Amino acid sequence: MQSYPAYVINRILTAVLSVFGAMLVIVILISLVPGDPATVLLGPLATPEYAQHFIAEMGLDQPVHVRLWRLAAGFAQGRLGTDVISGQSVNTIVAAALPHTFALAFAAMALACLVGIPAGVWSAVRKGSAGDTAIAMVSVVFVSVPSFILGIVLLVVFSIWLDWLPVLGLSPSASLRDAAIRMILPTVALALGWIGLIARLVRTSMLETLGQNYIRTARAYGLREGLVHYRYALKNAVIPTLAIIGMGFGRLLGGAVLIEIIFARQGLGSILYDALQARNFSVLQGTVFVVVVIFIAVNLLTELSYALFDPRIKFSRR
Amino acid sequence: MHAAAALAATLGRVVRHPGGAFGAGLVLLILLTAILAPGIAPHDPNRLDVVSAFAPPSGGHWLGTDQLGRDLLSRHIFGTRIAMAVALSVIAIALAAGMLLGVLSAYTSGPVERAILVAFDSISSFPSVILAMAAVAVLGSSMPMLIVVIATSLIPHYGRVARAQVLSARNEPYVEAEQVLGASGVRILLAHIVPNIIAPLIVIASLDIPVVIAIEASLSFLGLGLRPPLTSWGGLLQDGYQNLARSALPVMVSSGVLAVATLAFTMFGEALRHAIDPRSGRRA
Numbered sequence: 001m002q003s004y005p006a007y008v009i010n011r012i013l014t015a016v017l018s019v020f021g022a023m024l025v026i027v028i029l030i031s032l033v034p035g036d037p038a039t040v041l042l043g044p045l046a047t048p049e050y051a052q053h054f055i056a057e058m059g060l061d062q063p064v065h066v067r068l069w070r071l072a073a074g075f076a077q078g079r080l081g082t083d084v085i086s087g088q089s090v091n092t093i094v095a096a097a098l099p100h101t102f103a104l105a106f107a108a109m110a111l112a113c114l115v116g117i118p119a120g121v122w123s124a125v126r127k128g129s130a131g132d133t134a135i136a137m138v139s140v141v142f143v144s145v146p147s148f149i150l151g152i153v154l155l156v157v158f159s160i161w162l163d164w165l166p167v168l169g170l171s172p173s174a175s176l177r178d179a180a181i182r183m184i185l186p187t188v189a190l191a192l193g194w195i196g197l198i199a200r201l202v203r204t205s206m207l208e209t210l211g212q213n214y215i216r217t218a219r220a221y222g223l224r225e226g227l228v229h230y231r232y233a234l235k236n237a238v239i240p241t242l243a244i245i246g247m248g249f250g251r252l253l254g255g256a257v258l259i260e261i262i263f264a265r266q267g268l269g270s271i272l273y274d275a276l277q278a279r280n281f282s283v284l285q286g287t288v289f290v291v292v293v294i295f296i297a298v299n300l301l302t303e304l305s306y307a308l309f310d311p312r313i314k315f316s317r318r
Numbered sequence: 319m320h321a322a323a324a325l326a327a328t329l330g331r332v333v334r335h336p337g338g339a340f341g342a343g344l345v346l347l348i349l350l351t352a353i354l355a356p357g358i359a360p361h362d363p364n365r366l367d368v369v370s371a372f373a374p375p376s377g378g379h380w381l382g383t384d385q386l387g388r389d390l391l392s393r394h395i396f397g398t399r400i401a402m403a404v405a406l407s408v409i410a411i412a413l414a415a416g417m418l419l420g421v422l423s424a425y426t427s428g429p430v431e432r433a434i435l436v437a438f439d440s441i442s443s444f445p446s447v448i449l450a451m452a453a454v455a456v457l458g459s460s461m462p463m464l465i466v467v468i469a470t471s472l473i474p475h476y477g478r479v480a481r482a483q484v485l486s487a488r489n490e491p492y493v494e495a496e497q498v499l500g501a502s503g504v505r506i507l508l509a510h511i512v513p514n515i516i517a518p519l520i521v522i523a524s525l526d527i528p529v530v531i532a533i534e535a536s537l538s539f540l541g542l543g544l545r546p547p548l549t550s551w552g553g554l555l556q557d558g559y560q561n562l563a564r565s566a567l568p569v570m571v572s573s574g575v576l577a578v579a580t581l582a583f584t585m586f587g588e589a590l591r592h593a594i595d596p597r598s599g600r601r602a
Contacts, residue, residue, distance in 0.1 A: 014439065021440025025449075029456050140337065144584035145577040146532035148539065152559065153573050156566045254447035258536050262559075272448070273540065276455045288444075288452050296443050 008304060015300045022292040023075065026285055027068045054282075071285075080286030090286035093271060098290075101267040105256050107187045109245065112194030117238070119195070120202025121229055124237075127207060135199060142196030148258040151189030155262065158185060186263045190255055194248070201244055205237040239306070246302025250295045257291075331593035338589025344582030351395055352402040361389035363396045364547065372565040384554075384568045385561045393554055394575050400550040401579065404465060405530040409523045411469035416476025417519060421507070423477065424484035438474035446471040450533055454542045461544060468533050472526060476519055483515035517594045524587035528580035535576055551576050 055061050062070070074081060080090035119139075123132040142150075158164050209215065210233050218228050253268075260269030268287060275283040333339045351358065360380070367387030375382045381390040423434040441449070446468075453467040487493060488511070496506050531551075537543040538552025539559070546553070551572055558568030 017436060018439040018443045021436050022443045025440050025444070026452075029453055032457060140585060140588075141577075141581055144528055144581045146536065146580060148536055149532075149555075149573050149576050149580075152555070152569060153577075156562070156570060156573075160562070160566055250445035254445035257448065258539075261540065272451065276451065276540070276542065279455070281456075284452060284455070288448060291445065291448055292443050295445055 004307065007307060011300055011303055015296050018296050019293060020072065022296070023071055023289065024068060026288060027064060027071060030281065030285070031064050031067075075289060080289065081282050083280065083283050090283055093283060094268070094287055094290050097267050097271050100265060101253075101256055101260065101269065104183070104186055104190065104260065104265070104267065105249075105252055107183060108190035108256070109194065109252065111187055111191040112198055113245075115191070116195040116198025117202050117234070117241075119199040121206055121234060123199065124203045124206035124210065125225075125229060132203075135203075139196035139199050142192045143200070145193075147190050147193050147255040148262055150192050151186065151259050151262045154185050154189050182263075182265075186259045186265060189262075190252065190259050193255070194245075194252070197244065197248070198241060201241045202234075202237060205240050206233055209233045209237045243302060243306045246298055246306070249298040249302075253291060253295060328590075328593050332586070332589040335589035335592045337585040338593075341582050341585025341587075341589055344578065345586045348398060348579055348582060349402065352398045355395050355399050359389075359392035359395040361392040363388060363392040363549070365389070372561075372567065374567065381571050382567050384557060385564065390554075390568060390571050393549060394551065394571065397549055397551045397554055397575070398579075400461075400544065400548055401531055401534065404461070404468070404534050404550070405527050407465045408469045408472065408530045409526055411465065412472040412526070413476055413519055413523050415469070416473045417480045417512075417515075419473065420477035420480025421484055421511075421515075424481045424488070425503075425507075434477070438477050441471060442474040444471065446529075447533055447536055450537060451540070451542060454537055459537070459543055459545065461548065464534065464537070464543065468530055471533075472530075475526070476522060479518055479522060480515055483518060484511055487511050487514050521587065521591040521594055524590050525584065527587070528583040531576070531580055531583070551579070 078091070080094060082088070083090055083093060119135055123129075123135045126132050206229075210229075215228060215233055218232050219225075223232075256267070257269035257272060259265075260267040261273045264270070268291060271283065271287050272291075274280070275287065329342075331338075332342055365388060367383065369387060370379075370383055371385050371387045373379055373383040373387070379389050379391065381394070384390055384393070419434050419438075423431050426434075444452075449471045450467050453470075454464060457463050457467065493506055493510055496510060501509075534543060534550060535552030535555060538550050539556045541556060543552055544550050549557075555569065555572040555576065558570075558572050562569055
């Protein structure tokens, strides 16, 4: 059993170690390329000048530990490298895309909580009713079908068949209303899986909480049911959900990447996709690194806040 | 005989779980489709018939045809083979390697243990789709490479569970009793610990099958997956998506197949989890 500060320090150190591990994975991946990396990675783009530039820029002429060190030193100073094709700084490219991806991810998570939490409470209170069964069935569909499939189906139904919503992309006129309308489908596509997951988790933990003594006491005092459910029960029931939401953020990011590509939105997803298509590994490596750092940071924050919310958690090593 | 009876009892509980019979039935159907593909596909999946491109569903083509007039039903039936081959190989490799590394990390200490745990942490700091995207882009997307890449991204998942299970099983009275009786470490591991940690790993494996199907489909959808003539469901989806302006039917067929397959395996996996560990239902 550790104290909370010791636990925090331990988790932060593990997170930093994971960031280094992730850089190592990136370096190892690139060094695993068979043959001459410049020729293999660049494919038809590999003119001798370009190949040389690429090798020097990526440090491919150096041994692995030197490359890891260079990468780590650069990343630690916040330099993500230079796009060898356009000459732009990868920081600029990523910084331009990040707000779009965050907007999508947060909008989806907000929508998922707004719909999922009341749905979970509602079905827990009416356990065994037809409505509860219906929510359970819809939830399992949302949870199991990948978000990019849901996105494609929404796109076909609402943009092509019904022609209610614009098909693709960010707003060309940049008006807020247009931008919001174009956010609807990607947000819903990304949120559906989380609505299902949150509804199920909240239902399960609500049922556990509703059986406890303090709820019976609250009812015995004659408090309104709505107050008992939302004010007293939900407060405790939502803690495990919080942890799952944090742990699932990586899945959300992965999903957002695909959704951005399907709806032709700007964001980390489109950068990754374009970099993959152009075999632009200088951009790829920096962008993947940013995704990994966000992922690790969110997991860390989740674990720390979870331990803070629920002091029963043992601060033990995994 | 004992093992067969236990298996039958477990399957019975799976089928009685809500949605379990539905999931198990569909999973069985999907597996049979994969095995019998050449026998049941009504057409050659690669036969071109450009005149009847984008034909709507009819008696001759139950699900219609694609941009080159190929029969969508037959193409998806053959796609089932690839989906299952990839999913089952990935799960087998991830399960075996994860169990090995997890058990090893629980039995060793110092640098070996630490190296394994850091490797787990490093791999799982990538969202698995992103890791698979980057790795396949760098290493190429032949079928074995695709399988190894996706399996690697899942190994920590199994490794951590195996490790935790071993650590708790090792202190159980029955293991201590064996030690007192003088059983060797290997015997204890194989005869007592492995059988007791395998159940939760199998549950994870069954719930990971839809995850693998989704990862493979998303890679193929992005053009990073298998190349023709190997056409997976994701590849069919990409085909349809690129011709969306001309017909939405192929995309909807592929989406429907992927949705049904992931739903079936999830429902089966959840029923299996419940059948193996009835307490797990509370932890959804």
